[in-house]
Amino acid sequence: MSSRDGNRVRIAVVGCGYVADMYRDCLALHADGLELAGVYDRDPARLAAFTRTWGDRAFGSLAELLAEPGLAVVLNLTDPENHAPVTRAAIAAGRHVYSEKPLGLTFGEARSLREAADAAGVRLAAAPSNILGEQAQTLWRAVRSGAVGRVRLVYAELDDGMVHKADYRRWISRSGRRWPAEGEFETGCTFEHAGYVVTLLVAMFGPVRRVTAHAALLIPDKECDQPVHPAPDFSCGLLEFDGGIVARLTNSIVAPYDHRLRIVGDGGVLQVDEPWDFAGPVRLKRTATTRLDRLIERRFPARKGKVVPAPRPVPFRGGRGRPTMDFLRGVREFADAIAAHRPSRMDADLAVHITEVTEMLQHPERFPRPAPVTSQVGAMRPMDWAV
Ligand SMILES: NC(=O)c1ccc[n+]([C@@H]2O[C@H](COP(=O)([O-])OP(=O)(O)OC[C@H]3O[C@@H](n4cnc5c(N)ncnc54)[C@H](O)[C@@H]3O)[C@@H](O)[C@H]2O)c1
Incomplete structure (x- = not known):
């Protein structure tokens, strides 16, 4: 199965929401490297609005998209809660996946997606690519x-x-x-x-x-x-x-x-x-x-x-x-790396690491905490002239 049309890598988009328009706007910058096979959104009205705007082919279901012959990369632009299930489905179908960030909602979820991709022999990457x-x-x-x-x-x-x-x-x-x-x-x-x-x-x-x-x-x-x-x-x-x-x-x-x-x-x-x-x-x-x-x-x-x-x-x-930003810069790097059988600058280890650090920043309570301060201090009164 060829994933290249001439020099172009075939990609398909899942999730036609707010950011999908930004990605789509950048496609012309990669006309020599990426070919969009089609798009899918589980919200029919959203899918129709998107394809009406851009003239892209609409897939009837995720399964139909994943079965598309010659498809190399699934571009997962769903909202964060849906990243893992969509990425997992694409991996199971033997597709490489580039996901919007975060790769998963937790470090554990991101790590398990990397394991699934490794086991399936496909590659995984995530935004941002700035x-x-x-x-x-x-x-x-x-x-x-x-x-x-x-x-x-x-x-x-x-x-x-x-x-x-x-x-x-x-x-x-x-x-x-x-x-x-x-x-x-x-x-x-x-x-x-x-x-x-x-x-x-x-x-x-x-x-x-x-x-x-x-x-x-x-x-x-x-x-x-x-x-x-x-x-x-x-x-x-x-x-x-x-x-x-x-x-x-x-x-x-x-x-x-x-x-x-x-x-x-x-x-x-x-x-x-x-x-x-x-x-x-x-x-x-x-x-x-x-x-x-x-x-x-x-x-x-x-x-x-x-x-x-x-x-x-x-x-x-x-x-x-x-x-x-050129939202497709990371997808292009990922696709070029896959086609050339070389490591990608946007690889799964980077995506997993960023997810772990981000979870530690947003949810420090899930990780060992620094010692609480034990000394006490009374409330200070303002200066009399400032009351
Ligand atoms: N909104 C922004 O400005 C912005 C900028 C950069 C990155 N992002 C990232 O882009 C991603 C998407 O954000 P958004 O703002 O476009 O969200 P959005 O809610 O506008 O779009 C998500 C779309 O995915 C679809 N979807 C969800 N689950 C699906 C599934 N299982 N199958 C098919 N379609 C499904 C939804 O119907 C929706 O249309 C997020 O990860 C976000 O962090 C957003």
Whole structure:
């Protein structure tokens, strides 16, 4: 059975929701490498809206999709709760699977999917693939080339603002899917987003060795149109890497929007402002050493430094309703690797590792906890003049 049409790898999409439109928008960037055999969604109205928009072939069932001759890769774009069953079905049908993140809802689930794939002799990978983007590759190259010397510390923010107060009911995808707020709140912003940063850090610094985290549901009432059981809407974790590098990663849908990623080395700071914009600049600011430099840094903390040249320009334009990431970059890398019988940069071990770290960040209560603080302190009174 050939999985290639000429030079193109045949893929099929399961789940035609909000993100599927973003993936589909990127297909033209991979016309030479990927061929979409068709799509399926178990919601007939959603499937019809999607195929009407894009003109794709609709499969009548998951079984029909999985039986498609020559199909190499199943692209699982269902909501997180459905990732495991769909991935499992595709593995059982002998298909390679690229899943949206998270690979599974727990480390255990992700690991068992990897075992199933290994046993079936198929390959498995998961989003996000922003590490393959121009911005992340520029950042990584700058780190490798010693642009900031020895790296000591990383500060990463993935704060999305108070999403439940935003006008998300008007966030509509190209084929008409409303942004699935209830599902996002129940999955949790850490499970939804941490991978965008953790993947970059793991690529640059190797596997995470230890996680110390706190997570909380700060605003239980998400004011949704239907009852929801939100996951933690805030987490803050410390990730330790070999060589003593520590990364502090904050996720929330409470604090104002801030997606800065700062890599601090002896010689300076590398900064990106939006890790899911492939075209976003990487900036380098040298460590302030002189009295004047330190004064300037104190007075103008927002100064970000010089733009680091990228190895190549971004081959597409995002923004204005178009994705700022090439969502299919990871699928393409995975498909090319399968066709060439080489390891993929997006492999199952990476997906399982990211799932484990993410679970530790969002659900630290499931893992051994640090010792509680035992000393007590009374409430302080404000200064009399401030009462
Ligand atoms: N929404 C975003 O902005 C965004 C961005 C990046 C990544 N993602 C990720 O993409 C994935 C999908 O998110 P979404 O926002 O598109 O969700 P969504 O709810 O809009 O779409 C999911 C679709 O999958 C379908 N589905 C579920 N189970 C199925 C099954 N067994 N067989 C066939 N179809 C099935 C649903 O009917 C639905 O149409 C999630 O993992 C999410 O983390 C979402």
